[in-house]
Amino acid sequence: MSNLRPTIPRQVLPAPDGFEPTPERPxxxxxxxxxxxxxLLPHRHTWxxxxxxxxxxxxxxxxxxxxIVPPSRAVWIAPGVEHAVTVLASTRLRPVRILAERAPFPDEACRVLEVSTLLRELILALEQLPPLASSPRATLLSELMLDxxxxxxxxxxxxxxxxxxxxQCLCARLIDAPGAPLTLADWAGQVGxxxxxxxxxxxxELGMGFGQWRQQVRLAHAAPMIAGGMPLARVAEELGYASQSAFSQMFRKTFGTTPSAFFAGQ
Structure with missing residues (x-):
């Protein structure tokens, strides 16, 4: 089954204070x-x-x-929103902190963003700067990134x-093992x-049936698998589909396009 399943978790403290954005360095x-x-345990930021x-x-x-977030995507978390992070495959985490007054979105909704080539390069360029020093280059990079x-x-x-x-018990176990073939009746016997x-x-509570929710979980896991180059036949097998064509048909029904076209250029 998928190597994205977590093993024994190790709790890591959020990054220490001292790198907060400021009006001079937003x-x-x-x-x-x-x-x-x-x-990273649940926590929140003012930024x-x-x-x-x-x-x-x-x-x-x-x-x-x-x-489920591969490098081709990022999650925007608004100021004050509690969040937690679990690493499913060893990662070089590069969280970008943005001054609350300069937030690029007007509400508290979380958003999954497609990381464009320009945004990826801006993040890499920002990493090369001193963490808090203000400079004309830091200002230019910040303004371009916000845009x-x-x-x-x-x-x-x-x-x-x-x-x-x-x-919660059922959903957590299915998120960890999205290819599990158990029916809702099978799960009922396990969660009481x-x-x-x-x-x-x-x-x-979720506004959808069990089958639709499980499909969302499988799609979420499919994203990093496909973006990482895993063959579609293996993706389908890992996620519990009877065949590649069954997986592709479900994907097209959801997104209106094939998995290959959806992830083209990722």
């Missing part, structure tokens, strides 16, 4: 290299944050949802999370609730 960046299964990694795969959880962020395309792969503890109760909870 964007700062922290470099952190983390190992698979490292996790906005673009959670991005140069390589590896992250799981970012915030505002009642979770996202580019507002132009980045968004991706709709989102996995909502429940509040009910029985449903009837199939009918679980079906009702999925609709009430």
């Amino acid at each position: 964007i700062t960046l922290i470099s952190r290299d983390l190992e698979r299964s490292d996790s 906005g944050q673009l959670t991005h990694s140069i390589d590896g795969v992250l799981r970012v959880t915030a505002a009642g949802s979770t996202w 580019e962020l507002a132009r980045c395309e968004t991706r709709p792969i989102r996995v909502p999370l429940p509040r009910d503890k029985r449903l 609730a009837s199939e009918r109760t679980l079906a009702r909870l999925f609709e009430k």
Whole structure:
């Protein structure tokens, strides 16, 4: 099965204070290299944050949802929004901190952004600057990055999370093993609730049925697999589909295009 499954987690403290953005330097960046299964406990910042990694795969959880994030994407987290990060494949984490007053989006919604070539290069250039020093170059990079962020395309792969503890147990296990073939009746026997109760909870708390929610989970895991060059036949097998064509058909139905076209140029 997929090598994206977490093993025994190691809790890692959030980056220390001292690199906060300021009006003179509205964007700062922290470099952190983390190992698979490292996790940052839920925390929040007074600044906005673009959670991005140069390589590896992250799981970012915030505002009642979770996202699987490969290097081709980043998650925008608004100021004051609690979030947590789990490393699914060893990563060079490069979170970009943005002064709250200069946030590129007007609301508190989290957004999954497609990392353009320009944005990726701007992040790498920002990393080369002294962390807090203001300079004409830092100002130019910051302004260009803010402009580019507002132009980045968004991706709709989102996995909502429940509040009910029985449903939390089921969902957490399925996120860890998206290819599990268990039916809702099978899960009912493992989490201490009837199939009918679980079906009702999925609709009430997540706004969708079990099959649709599981599909979202599988799509989220498919993103880093395909972007990393894994053959579609193996992706389909890892995620529990009977064939590559079945996976591709589901993908096209969801996004209106094939997986290859969707990830072209990633």
